[in-house]
Amino acid sequence: MSVAASTPEAWATLSLKALPYQALVALLRAFGNPSAVLAATRAQLGAVVPDVVAARVQQPVAPEALAATRAWLANPAHEIIAWDDPDYPRALLDLGHAPPALFFVGRRELLNRPALAIVGSRNATAQGLLNARAFAHALSQAGLTIVSGLAVGVDAAAHEGALEGVGSTLAVVGTGLDRVYPARNRDLAHRIAEHGGLISEFPPGTPPREANFPRRNRLISGLARGALVVEAALSSGSLITARYAGEQGREVFAIPGSIHSPLSKGCHKLIREGAKLVETAQDILEELGMGAATAGIAPRAASPVSDTEAKVLEALGGDAADVDTLVARTAMASDVVVAALTGLELAGQVAAIPGGQWQRLHGA
Amino acid sequence: MSVAASTPEAWATLSLKALPYQALVALLRAFGNPSAVLAATRAQLGAVVPDVVAARVQQPVAPEALAATRAWLANPAHEIIAWDDPDYPRALLDLGHAPPALFFVGRRELLNRPALAIVGSRNATAQGLLNARAFAHALSQAGLTIVSGLAVGVDAAAHEGALEGVGSTLAVVGTGLDRVYPARNRDLAHRIAEHGGLISEFPPGTPPREANFPRRNRLISGLARGALVVEAALSSGSLITARYAGEQGREVFAIPGSIHSPLSKGCHKLIREGAKLVETAQDILEELGMGAATAGIAPRAASPVSDTEAKVLEALGGDAADVDTLVARTAMASDVVVAALTGLELAGQVAAIPGGQWQRLHGA
Numbered sequence: 175m176s177v178a179a180s181t182p183e184a185w186a187t188l189s190l191k192a193l194p195y196q197a198l199v200a201l202l203r204a205f206g207n208p209s210a211v212l213a214a215t216r217a218q219l220g221a222v223v224p225d226v227v228a229a230r231v232q233q234p235v236a237p238e239a240l241a242a243t244r245a246w247l248a249n250p251a252h253e254i255i256a257w258d259d260p261d262y263p264r265a266l267l268d269l270g271h272a273p274p275a276l277f278f279v280g281r282r283e284l285l286n287r288p289a290l291a292i293v294g295s296r297n298a299t300a301q302g303l304l305n306a307r308a309f310a311h312a313l314s315q316a317g318l319t320i321v322s323g324l325a326v327g328v329d330a331a332a333h334e335g336a337l338e339g340v341g342s343t344l345a346v347v348g349t350g351l352d353r354v355y356p357a358r359n360r361d362l363a364h365r366i367a368e369h370g371g372l373i374s375e376f377p378p379g380t381p382p383r384e385a386n387f388p389r390r391n392r393l394i395s396g397l398a399r400g401a402l403v404v405e406a407a408l409s410s411g412s413l414i415t416a417r418y419a420g421e422q423g424r425e426v427f428a429i430p431g432s433i434h435s436p437l438s439k440g441c442h443k444l445i446r447e448g449a450k451l452v453e454t455a456q457d458i459l460e461e462l463g464m465g466a467a468t469a470g471i472a473p474r475a476a477s478p479v480s481d482t483e484a485k486v487l488e489a490l491g492g493d494a495a496d497v498d499t500l501v502a503r504t505a506m507a508s509d510v511v512v513a514a515l516t517g518l519e520l521a522g523q524v525a526a527i528p529g530g531q532w533q534r535l536h537g538a
Numbered sequence: 539m540s541v542a543a544s545t546p547e548a549w550a551t552l553s554l555k556a557l558p559y560q561a562l563v564a565l566l567r568a569f570g571n572p573s574a575v576l577a578a579t580r581a582q583l584g585a586v587v588p589d590v591v592a593a594r595v596q597q598p599v600a601p602e603a604l605a606a607t608r609a610w611l612a613n614p615a616h617e618i619i620a621w622d623d624p625d626y627p628r629a630l631l632d633l634g635h636a637p638p639a640l641f642f643v644g645r646r647e648l649l650n651r652p653a654l655a656i657v658g659s660r661n662a663t664a665q666g667l668l669n670a671r672a673f674a675h676a677l678s679q680a681g682l683t684i685v686s687g688l689a690v691g692v693d694a695a696a697h698e699g700a701l702e703g704v705g706s707t708l709a710v711v712g713t714g715l716d717r718v719y720p721a722r723n724r725d726l727a728h729r730i731a732e733h734g735g736l737i738s739e740f741p742p743g744t745p746p747r748e749a750n751f752p753r754r755n756r757l758i759s760g761l762a763r764g765a766l767v768v769e770a771a772l773s774s775g776s777l778i779t780a781r782y783a784g785e786q787g788r789e790v791f792a793i794p795g796s797i798h799s800p801l802s803k804g805c806h807k808l809i810r811e812g813a814k815l816v817e818t819a820q821d822i823l824e825e826l827g828m829g830a831a832t833a834g835i836a837p838r839a840a841s842p843v844s845d846t847e848a849k850v851l852e853a854l855g856g857d858a859a860d861v862d863t864l865v866a867r868t869a870m871a872s873d874v875v876v877a878a879l880t881g882l883e884l885a886g887q888v889a890a891i892p893g894g895q896w897q898r899l900h901g902a
Contacts (some may be wrong), residue, residue, distance in 0.1 A: 235682070430794035430806060433669070433817040442794060442815055451809050453797040494858040494895055531858055531895065 180251045181315055184208035185256035185275040186243045190235045190377060195271050197223040201231070202257070208274075234497060244376035246277075246352055251367070253278045261285050269396050269422055273375035277351050280371030282346055289319040290458065291394045291419065292336075293412045294328025294404035295437050300525045302328060302405035304535050305429055307335035309402060312455035314339025316464060321346060322330060323390060324359055324366070327413040328404045328412075333362055336370070343370040348390035373397075391415040392422075399462055400425030402452065406440030413440050416449065425461055427452045479518065482506070486514040487523060487534065494531040547574035549620040549639035550607045554599045554741060561587040561637050565595070566621070572638070603741055610641070610716055610742035615731070617642045625649050633760050634785055637739035641715050644735030648708055651681040654822065655758045655783065656700075658692025658768035659801050664889040666692060666769035666801060667791055668899050671699035673766060675818035678703025680828060685710060685761045687754060688723055688730070691778075692768045697726055700734070707734040708761060712714045712754035714744040737761075756786075757781040757878030763826055764789030766816065777804050780813065789825055791816045843882065846870070849897065850878040851887060858895040 188198070188208045204222040205211045211219075211231065219228035246252050255262050256275045261282040263430050278285075294302065310320045310332040320336035322329040324345040336343035345366045347354060351374045354363040367373055375393060376386060391414050395401050401419035401427070406412035416426050426449040431438030444449045452458055459465050479487065488501035489495070497515070501508045502535040515532055518524040524532050552562070552572045568586040569575045575583075575595065575801070583592035610616050619626050620639045625646040642649075656674050673686045674696040684700030686693040688709040700707035709730050711718060715738045718727040729735055739757060740750060754844065755778050760767050765783035767790070770776035780790050788812040795802030809815045816822055823829050837890040843851065853867035861879070865872045879896055882888040888896050 176792065214839065297875070301796070301798075429797055430809070430815070431797075432665070432795055434665075438794070439817065442817055445815050446793070451794070451806055451815070453806055496860060496863075496895075499860075499894060530863060530895055531860075 181207070181209065182247060182254040182256070182275075183240070184212055185254050186247075186377060187212060187235050187240065188240055189273060189275040189375070190243075191230055191233070193227060193230060197227045198274055207258070208256070222530065227462045234344055236246065239379065242350070242352075242379035243377050246350075249417045251279055252351070253282075255285070259287055263397055265289070265398070266393070266396050269425055271392070271396075273393070275375075277374045278371060279351055279367045279395055280344075281342070281369070282371070284319050284342055284371050285397075287319045287341065288462075288464070289321050289344065289398040290462075291321045291398035291401040291415065291424075292328065292332035292404060293322060293391075293394065293401060293406075293415045294332075295406050295410060295412065295440075296325050296327035296329075297437070298327045298331070298405045299435070299437060300533075301535065302431075303331040306331035306404045309404070309429075309455050309458075311338045312334030312456060314341035314343065316455065317341050318399075318459075318462075318464070319344055319370075321394050323347065323394055323415075324354065324363060324372075326356055326358055330359055331361055332404070333366060333370070337365060344373055345370065346390055346393045346397065348374070348376065348386040349382050350374060350376055350378040352378045353381060387424065388413060388414055392418045395419035395424055397421055398424060400458065402427040402429070402458060403444055403449070404429050405431065405435075405437040406444075407436055408443060413444065416444050420448075425450065427458055427461070429453075444476070466502070479523065480514070482510060483514045483518050483523075486511055487518060490524065490532060490534050494533045496530045496532070500532070545571070545573065546611060546618040546620070546639075547604070547607065548576055549618055550611075550741060551599050551604065553639040553739070554603055555594055555597070555636060557591060557594060561591045562638055571622075572620070602742065605712070606716075606743035607741050610714075613881045615643055616715070617646075618876050619646070619649070619773045627761055628730075629653070629762070630757070635756070637741075637757070639742065642735060643731045644660060644708075645706070645714055645733070646735075648683050648706055648735050649761075651683045652681065652828070653685050653708065653762040653824075654767040654826075655762035655779065655788075656692065656696035656768060656778045657686055657755075657758065657765060657770075658696075659770050659774060659776065659804075660691040661691050661801070662691045662695070662769045663799070663801060664897075665899060666795075670695035670768045673768070673793075673819050673822075674699030674707070675702045677822060677848050678705035678707065679861045680819065680823055682763075682823075682826075682828070683708055685736075685758050687711065687758055687775075687779075687856040687884060688718065688727060688736075690720055690722055691770065694723055694726055696731060696768070697734075700811075701729060706789055708737055710737045710754055710757045710761065711735065712738070712740065712750040713746050714738060714740055714742040716742045735744055751775060752778055756782045759783035759788055760786055762788060764822065766791040766793070766822060767805055767808055767813070768793050768800040770797075770808075771794065771800055772803045772807060774804055777808065780808050785810075789814065791822055791825070793817075805813050843887065844878070846874060847878045847882050847887075851882060854888065854896060858897045860896070862894070 185208050196374045200222050201211045254275045255278045263285045314336040319341045320343045322332045322345050373521045395415050395418040403412050419426050428441035428444040428449045485504050489500050500511045549572050564586050565575045618639050619642045627649045670692045678700040683705045684707045686696045688711050697707045759779050759782040767776050783790050792805035792808040792813045850867050853864050864875045
């Protein structure tokens with residue numbers, strides 16, 4: 175048994191031992207700090223916790239795990255935030271299952287701001303992604319930090335929208351922070367590390383493991399005052415997050431949709447079970463008692479569009495249309511219409527759908 | 539003061555006087571039947587009800603109103619169903635605001651069957667109309683009589699769907715039964731008179747009057763064990779019907795939709811206020827304790843389509859497409875594709891949308 179050299183390393187070591195929560199609390203109360211716990215004899219430990227736990231405390235941590243943590247901590251932007259850190263999220267401490275140490279990169283001050291989790295399908299519809307982004311932007315702008323899981327789909331859209339607002343975003347991942355998963359979100363992860371925060375309870379080097387994702391989900395809901403489910407199939411991780419949120423006494427919000435859309439069925443199930451049906455970000459703010467906070471905040475300005483783009487948007491109306499139809503309606507040349515559609519697509523105002531059709535998107 | 543010649547006429551006359559409900563009950567208890575009430579002296583009436591009510595009983599009914607009722611009753615298919623009629627809907631008697639006489643054409647036995655009201659917008663979307671029809675069909679087939687208001691839009695679609703099932707349909711109108719409103723539904727009204735039932739609390743000759751429609755709505759919800767709102771704007775008669783249903787102790791059901799659709803906002807409001815969110819007819823049957831009743835009922839069979847139509851449907855997929863796109867996808871001649879689309883439209887499987895696009899519709 176070796177005593178860890180520094181307090182962060184001692185916390186990391188204790189964290190790697192995955193002790194039962196109540197036992198960990200008892201040990202820290204008895205010995206004062208993690209280094210002292212690790213330095214205690216078997217008899218001293220056995221006086222505080224059951225012998226099987228005492229044995230686990232004395233079982234050495236795999237040297238490569240400790241080495242990976244040391245290497246990661248060598249970067250001054252990389253931190254361990256432990257229970258005794260004043261920046262440790264109080265929302266987690268209240269729950270009774272807080273990881274003893276969080277691996278963290280980013281703005282510490284975000285960890286104790288009012289937060290809302292936004293989760294949903296990896297295979298969300300175009301409108302679902304737009305809803306995730308628009309809600310995240312509006313709620314971030316109203317002062318809520320948006321927590322999500324850095325998955326593709328709704329998670330990524332929520333982080334993106336939240337980065338555009340003052341509340342910013344926290345991403346909780348189920349791997350080591352040196353292995354951001356999925357790779358497609360690497361650029362997003364870097365922007366979150368700079369302007370928001372990346373969190374993991376798993377030490378550097380931890381690969382994606384199926385079993386770790388429910389624990390990640392419990393942290394997502396635990397960090398937040400409520401969880402919004404944007405689009406979710408009936409069997410999905412988002413519903414697990416929503417269940418954790420309910421068990422943790424958090425509000426659960428869900429966006430409804432067509433009864434014929436498989437990705438709305440999860441949301442509808444939640445609503446039937448008591449989740450709040452929400453149509454706007456304001457609905458959530460009011461439910462959280464933050465309705466007044468947004469009184470002075472202007473609605474998100476529509477991206478400015480050119481006169482040509484405005485004409486094409488108007489010609490598009492509420493239904494899908496192809497370029498020829500738009501040419502006929504606007505009496506503009508087809509290359510002008512195509513250029514306008516491209517501009518509008520970049521501005522997030524229209525989406526190309528199969529069959530050469532274009533469809534207008536609606537912000538929330 | 540004249541004593542009406544027959545009991546139906548006496549009920550009609552009493553009905554035309556629009557007496558307060560409690561006073562009417564007291565008078566019928568005291569005098570035994572409507573003819574006796576109409577024959578009573580002012581002093582006899584005054585001993586039972588306040589003098590102002592006694593005066594109203596003795597005020598003569600407009601002769602042309604009575605003449606219109608007599609003319610209408612000359613048709614043996616036309617009936618007055620009064621409180622003392624064993625077929626008078628018991629569901630209304632329990633509410634405390636039952637009209638003393640209902641003008642009726644149709645199958646009397648439907649008046650005391652388990653019923654569900656289906657209401658919604660006059661300007662419903664194509665999918666909303668399809669949902670109304672599919673829910674009505676499935677619920678009628680499960681033995682519920684579908685009650686609605688014979689308006690265009692959701693009402694008409696609900697009646698149509700219900701006529702296809704064993705439960706059939708009751709239409710409650712806000713005019714005299716000789717003035718079915720709107721004219722567009724005249725053919726539907728004739729089919730309902732033959733296979734279901736047409737109901738009005740207003741005597742023949744009553745034109746459409748704004749003030750009568752809320753009373754009509756209260757009868758719709760009162761006749762039913764619950765009310766399903768299919769699509770409704772925030773300010774709409776459907777929400778009034780839903781409110782009545784709630785006040786009358788009936789279940790309220792609502793179909794959710796896109797948060798960007800104005801016609802879903804009314805349904806979402808109801809769900810937030812406690813209405814049950816429903817995705818399928820089965821959801822309603824279970825809530826009404828009729829879940830087992832449908833165990834043996836097969837889901838609605840899709841209309842049979844030809845091989846060509848099946849290929850076009852498959853080529854259409856989940857998104858809108860125009861004929862040229864479908865020609866390219868199916869490698870069939872454009873007139874063949876157009877013929878298939880026409881057949882599919884008649885079968886209710888696709889809808890033409892603006893811009894020469896076609897869209898697949900989903901049954902519930």
